[in-house]
């Protein structure tokens with residue numbers, strides 16, 4: 001079983017930021033079809049801010065909840081677009097879902113992810129099918145829960 005500690009969570013923010021940077025222009029182009037073409041910029045800015053904020057936390061005194069709440073605050077401060085409060089809410093909900101845990105097992109990680117998806121949906125008041133990021137988050141959260149129930153681990 002894969003276990004996620006704060007070091008790995010911080011590494012995830014590095015990896016996500018790299019992915020957002022790599023796909024920044026594509027995300028902006030997709031957003032531009034029906035929006036203001038800034039989603040890639042917002043995602044790169046937000047995740048870079050979160051990455052930098054969690055990188056300097058002390059692993060010895062930081063648990064996943066502190067790390068995710070730190071990510072929420074820094075993401076919100078960095079992103080003026082609507083994705084700022086949406087992702088900040090996601091991280092705060094994820095933080096609450098794993099409160100009191102020093103490390104996350106597969107079920108914890110899925111609970112965190114599903115809480116994040118629910119947070120985005122609640123904050124944005126969106127339902128699936130309305131051409132929002134919920135169209136990606138909701139099926140992903142469902143799939144993660146189904147994979148866990150089927151006995152699949154995070155690593156495979």
Ligand SMILES: [Mg+2]
Pocket residue numbers: 031035036037038039081
């Ligand atoms: Mg936009």
